[in-house]
Amino acid sequence: MRMNRRVALAGGAAVALAAVGARAQPGVRIRKGAGGLTATSDDVVALGEAVRIMKRRNDGLSWARQSQIHHRDSQHNNGLFLPWHRQQLVHMERIVAKLTGHDGFAMPYWDWQEHRFLPDWISGRESPLYERNRARGVETLDFAAARWAESPYTAKLASDDFATFCGKLPEGAGMVEGYGHNHIHQLVGGLMRHPRTSAADPLFWLHHANVDRVWATWHRNRGRDLYPADWTARTVTGFVDVAGQPTGELPVGGTLETRALGYDYDRLYPFPVFSVLEQGPPGATGRVPVGGRSWTVRAEGAGGGRMGLTLPDEAVARMREADDTLMISGEGAVAYEREAALEDRSLEIRMTADGRERSLGSSPTFVHLPEPGAGHAGHRGPYVLPFRFGEEVLNLLASGDGPAAVTVFAEDLAPELARPAARVAWMELTLTLTETRWA
Template sequence: MTIDRRQALARAGAALAAATAMPAWAQTGRVRKGASTLSPNSDDLVAFRDGVAAMKRRTDNRSWARQTRLHREKAQHGSGLFLPWHRLELAHLERIIARLTGHTTFALPYWDWQEDRFLPSWVTTPGSPLYERQRGPNANTMDFAKARWATSRNVARLASDSFEVFAGLPRSAGAVEAYGHNHIHVLVGGLMGRTETAAADAVFWLHHCNIDRVWATWHNLAKPVYPSDWSKVPLTGYVGANGEDTGTWTPGAIVETRSLGYSYDRLYPFPLFSVASNGPAGATRQEPIGQTAITLKTACEPGQTKMSVTIPEDIAARLRAADDTLLISGVGQATYKRDERLLDRCLNIDILAGERKLALGSSPTFVHVGPMGGMDHSMPGMVHDHTTGEDYGVSFQFGTEILNLLARDAGPVVVTVDAEDLTPTVQRANTEGLSLEVVLTLTETRWV
């Protein structure tokens, strides 16, 4: 293939843009604030309304339709790239709106459904540029906190999740995507209910700002070491403030919000996800003295939807006899075939002891299926783009919370996953399970 001088200059320009963008972006002091804290005449809200209105009138790279198409064709779902891809998408939209409105420090607001239980009035008022007619029938008046908790109690654990469980695996959605993110998309419904159209609703941007805030909180609490392969995956196709291609980005360069020139007025205020253990008087920590790890895995027959693995009797007996010196870590992944049958499902993961059960995960399948364009993510060990994967996975974990369940029933201990059909009246074929894997680690400790 011959590359002419014009092509070479264009590629050099894109590389230069990528190299110089980070320092310039980091200099901007944007502060993202909660939706309920903004008055109708606040600078950020006025700019958001005016900017979206201007984008809806445009037909070029800075149009609203172009942002919807970007998400339809490039967005990453069902993998560890979900968080960085959407972080960059949000940051680029902020730049476009800032340029179009002249509000140079414009910051997107976030909508936290736990704290602000209803959608902001400025996205539910007909005639507003932020209003969207195509939502679920009850979305504009729904109590989202009540509806979300009624649907599932599963959440990301900000203080204890590992990177793989929180953010995701190469072909598996992490807890922040599978639980916190997907349920809200389904509850809002309409355009928000499909990856192809979600970004056309202004609520999408408020919701994803809050998801990004959850990542910022987890990053601040966990101080994680991010996987090397993940950190170097190229992310491309974003549109800058002037409609230009901003070149190639990598996840590792944007794990700090300040690298993109913004912060949050406050991090996530709900530390309900991790409770510290209390040892004997004077003891301050648990010292490991022994460990047992087992891997349980099942493969499925074609057409099988429900999957399960049984914890061996000797391990179950050990769990039932456990005291506070036994640390329990169960990490699992349920994988299904990614095709049209997977749409409008909810993957329900439970642990059963005899007749009793405890929910470990519940995740609507907000995924891309079919050939939709995309990027070449050829980093070894990391996810490729959503068009090449034939499977879709959800990660889950459990710990000492299962002990109460086991103490109340002496029956077999089984981890199960099933794909609930959210549109049963359609009477379509079952989705196809591929595998269920659980790694259970028991660590004997002593308090010191």
């Protein structure tokens, strides 16, 4: 499936643009798409000026300090990923406004699916936002057609539940992080490849503004009533205010509404509109559940970089004889040991049967390695990537009668380094088959 402006991060259905009028209100900054801005746009000029100023400083408002904050305190591969990065963006926005006098500054967002190439004003060598330490050829790369950009398993902005979208605690990425976020860091390359250096590239801020926009869309569509109380009661920390002083701990519950934090988006992400009725008998409009069964299977790693998880024979047999009344839901996760050998890998999750295979997810790693004496208890467990599938696997299973399995391996994106293999820790899957009738 080609990921483009019609598909966005919402999955494979037809979409409609969710426009929110940029109804400017006093004190509310409006973040705009980078593809519609130029080198002379106010927000672009202000950001470039702020980068110059911050690179000359060596205090709490320095460019190096923002990179250090992300390196030491940012949250990845867990349910605090979205609120932590929202707070860093908000505080950066305020710092830019303070240093430049552009009080209405709002961080531009770069939607790599709608605007497939980097804006000239961030990729041109004469730009103050240019970073020479990026992947070769990134200035002309079509990001919407590049590796990892096309996937049917990205975040579904109108139907995902909280844990699927936002992630889990103490570890486990949500779909928006694992599939909508990680691959841009790897494709841009250079400083962007690793959490310890990524915030030093100005493109980091535009990318994360777009990730934040994805969250804002899901929140408006679905999220308001789904946040667990124990999650909203948590705090995030590590930020500095406009004076360069630490902010202390900030409540996650205070990050949910963008306007309460002083900003909004000119428009939200496209979201799915399911306007086509399901196929079925004449006159039928949908399937009504009448029963079903679930299986949960898990396998522990043995120290290698590959693993297979065999699906229950009974479930595979039922799927092989399925007609259009069977609904399939596969929800799983794979975990790798959090270590340097996992950096610059691509986790490839596939279903295999009778010598054939189908991808269930493909994601480059973005590994936050713990440091001695630093915080991040949540960064000391395994690195966990989710995956899922539905009825689309039936074609794969229908062609044979042998066993079926979900397999994973960690492809090395830097094989010239001859590093030791990344070590898979475990894999688990809950497979639910729901019997239905047409009504």
